[in-house]
Amino acid sequence: MKFGPLVVDEAEGAIAAHSVRVDGLAIKKGKRLTAEDVMHLRAHGVATVTVARLEPGDVGEDEAALSLAGAIAGPGVRVEAPFTGRSNLFAGEAGVLVALREAIDAINTVDEAVTVATLPAYKPVVAGEMVATVKIIPYAISGEVLQRAEDAARAAGPALSVAPYRLRSVGVVSTRLPGLKESVIDKTLGVLTERLAPSGAGITEEYRTPHEAGALAAELTRLARSGVDLLVVFGASAVADRKDVVPAAIEAAGGRVHHLGMPVDPGNLLLIGELAGKPVIGAPGCARSPKENGFDWVLHRLLAGLAVTRADIMALGVGGLLMEIVSRPQPRAGGAQMEEDGEPAASPAGREQP
Structure with missing residues (x-):
């Protein structure tokens, strides 16, 4: 991915890296610039714009986030549609979150552009609770980086799953x-x-x-x-x-x-x-x-x-x-002798917990 300032006349198809507001014109960051956007920018005297341009083999942030989230999600975890380079994962049922720390750490060390954050391992969760989020930092990553991250996610089985409650x-x-x-x-x-x-x-x-x-x-x-x-x-x-x-x-x-x-x-x-x-x-x-x-x-x-x-x-x-x-x-x-949970200690013979 190429990132940096570009003359407006060459910016069609590129991704606006920052929001542009001038004389009532508003282009949000992350928007792929159209011919009409370029025309309006030129008309308002904007000569250059900072953009991101994907190169052959690059994967856009949303597509990459969704793909990696799918590689991470195991049984009991569902993936939601991505937005702004982020894809969130949710518990599909009540249970205990099983997160493989080694796998999550391995994903996060593939490249600084790829990040995964989860709830603590073995946390009880309810259906619909967010358990993890995948965030792609730039507007795109190379397909090679994405593949390495997905390989790390799958290396030891599902990196993230929810073990449903079984004992009743x-x-x-x-x-x-x-x-x-x-x-x-x-x-x-x-x-x-x-x-x-x-x-x-x-x-x-x-x-x-x-x-x-x-x-x-x-x-x-x-x-x-x-x-x-x-x-x-x-x-x-x-x-x-x-x-x-x-x-x-x-x-x-x-x-x-x-x-x-x-x-x-x-x-x-x-x-x-x-x-x-x-x-x-x-x-x-x-x-x-x-x-x-x-x-x-x-x-x-x-x-x-x-x-x-x-x-x-x-x-x-x-x-x-x-x-x-x-x-x-x-x-x-130190201080007064207490039972482990804060109750006053009884006589040595009994050690009752009232």
Whole structure:
């Protein structure tokens, strides 16, 4: 593509690089100049105009943006018509956005003229939500650059897709300790119900049991046999060790604990495991709050049928500091001992979370 000033008499067919306004005449940037435009510019004393001229093998900005967007879009993603060198991509259904960082980075390093921006990977999205945008910076790029960008987009499979929600039935076990009010459990279940709503999932089985490994194992076994897709445990006390009540109960029921702890705060004390082929989440105390926390990050991925591995969790540290709760003493700065989610710590024997 050639770019620069050109005498008006030679500008027919070129693209106006900037808007031109003179004596009531208005030509918008990006317009392909016609013979009539040239005549009007000449009549108003305009001698030169800055333009872009496509060369053989060049692809116009809109065509290039649309083509690249199509190469990026995978299942669950739709592409809209381009404008001014931009093509936007939208979620075709509710689910979790799967964005291959390596592919997006590879596209963006092909040439400075090509840019792709997406929402964060694994963000829950709803149908119609914009998930990415492709923008071609100049008025055209070479076909060779476009081809390299499209090859990078397809190298590892679809660079962008939406994993639809698949799991619909959630079973919950809440453990009890003296001092934990039933109203707290009721409120927790209400918060979880709201969390699940965008995915179309719901709580179909709910049990309450003493905070003891044996009792909890029995309820987990019952849940696993009930046909639910996902098991969630709300412990009356935060998990402090792999030998603590919740992980011990999962193993006693014949399940496995894949990982305890995550580099996301709030949410450090989350546990993830498996029982009878079904995912199990040991919810951190912050999951009782409707505010975003690490529990959300894991829950939605599992609801979409995506695997959440030990390595996946350990890779969440950058960006994992979500917020500080200003209404509490600041535990990261020292001070009074607090439970992980801002509740005052109970006696060492109980460590209850009220």
